[in-house]
Amino acid sequence: MKLLVLGGTEFVGRAVVEEALAMGCEVTTFNRGRHAPLPGVTALKGDRTAPGGLAELERGEWDIVVDTWSWAPSAVRDSAALLADRAGHYVYVSSRSVHPLVPFGADESAPVVDASADDGDGDYARNKMGSELGAVAAFGERALLARAGLILGPHENIGRLPWWLSRIARGGPVVAPEPADLGLQYVDARDLAVWCLEAAWNGVGGAFNVVSPAGFTTMAELLETCVRVTGSDAELRWTSADRLLTEGVRPWIDLPVWLVGDEHGFLHGGDVSRAVAAGLRFRPVAETVADTWAWLQSVGGSAPQRPDRPQLGLDPKVEARLLGHE
Template sequence: MRVLVIGGSAFLGRAFVTEALARGHEVTTFNRGQSYPDVPGTEAVHGDREVTADLERLVEGRQWDIVVDTSAYVPRVAGESARLLSGHASTYVFVSSVSAVRDFPAKPATDSSGLWDCEPDAGPEDGDYGVLKAGCERAVEQGFAGNVLIIQPGLILGPHENVARLPWWLTRISLGGRVLAPGDPSVAMQLIDARDIAIFSYDQAEKGVSDRFMVTGPQGNTTYGEWLELCRQVTGSDAEFVWVEDQFLVDHEVKVWIELPLWAPAGPDMDNFWKVSTSKAEAAGLRCRPVVETVRDTWEWLKEIPVSERVFGRKNVHGIAPEKEAAILADWSARESGG
């Protein structure tokens, strides 16, 4: 088959490219060529998806069986791509997010949940990430004449992660010493490997499926404590985890999700964040590898990158500053000792 991946050089897009090549498909990638090197073995077309002339140059004289779009965050941008690619491919795979589901995470996300209200021609100023992803879904469905496969992932990890959640934890834990561990180690998580999203999506797209699926790991496939312990094991570190209560971290102004990646204070929203229904996707064939495999493979990739160069993140640089971590640990020890 012939596959076009919009993006395709970083993290999830790269996983889609690698999986397509492993299946023997012919792969074209379309990106600006500015962030990461293109995967060898692809036809790399460089251009900006927000420039109509670049999209027209991409489609001229080309046909694909499957388009994979991992990089649309604004509805009118997603819609323009879908319209110009219509007639040049049979199936459009749009990677959305579980955040597009209305009332999530205030309520659990299920297969019957609706989407946030957002027009298909909305601009970046018309909502936050989840709301705009809902608009992107509508834009692709309205703009593409063919099969539309909507994938709504949960929390994604894996090799080449450029958000730096797992890479930051692996790096910090590998350095050893006393490590600030946030909240309750028994908090159940729901994680999925980017490679498993790609496998499931191609399995559906190759069959011409036109549908919407929530795609994430099984509920409780690890806990926060188990996850950090896996990081310690694969790095061979002597790190000592110091578990600090949520409120203490809030009082010390630790940025939720950012400074201690994947941590947020306990509460209804956080509880529901790890309660995404995957029954429909599982019935269609979704299978997720063990979390230990994701952690191990991410470390094997990451350890070849010098620590000084492990700065990732499109909008936020994840991870707490060493001096802030040390100060919180000192204050926590003083409190625990009655000082």
């Protein structure tokens, strides 16, 4: 299989490259060259946002293209149009954020945001939806839209699981958001990558919620696993959502992964039966956490951070107040 990855050096794109190489694929990457390419790939350079930036893609043929773009949809539209006659399948790693706040249990047929007239760099949801439209316009049924939710795993450059691991590794009492049995839904970047490659190779097209089933793990299982794999003496202090909100703690930002109310139902309650039927598999949460911790240690404990995403994590002063130390 000949694979072209648009990106291919960070988090999801990196996972796609690594899994594809493990499968024996012939892999080409295309990006701006800001990070060293992985060994074993053919590396092409270009800036998708610059005039003439796609010149390196004007020749060549591939079985599958994987695109993880998150910004102005014109980049996906232009790339897909250029490659439509020379590639078999176009996989766009999208997001469940293309839906407005839909209820728990919603599937791929739920309403989506309107991005039909958006030709610029809008908000995240419209960027992803506009990019989906661009991929479908060029590839039609040969476009596979992988609507991921929360993505975890090694090389995460958002800061969610790395923050929890780093905080818990420091030990002592740790604020944990109740309820402990709050169901969580996520996908390991490597499972996402494998599914995208296998589904595309099998000719699958259309939109899929690519994330674990609702309740695949819980907040307690995730955080207790962090305690175990780091070997720390951390003590999880379960704190009510009401108190956290009263103290100004922001779900998702100050305490990553945690959400409340309708937002929890939306992000952690998607119907994934379609992707599961198409072969989506999930490794245990313990493997995701342990592998992320091992990677985090290998880079000195400080994970890289995407510059377009906010810094995550609870202010130590707020945590001390919640723990009764002030």
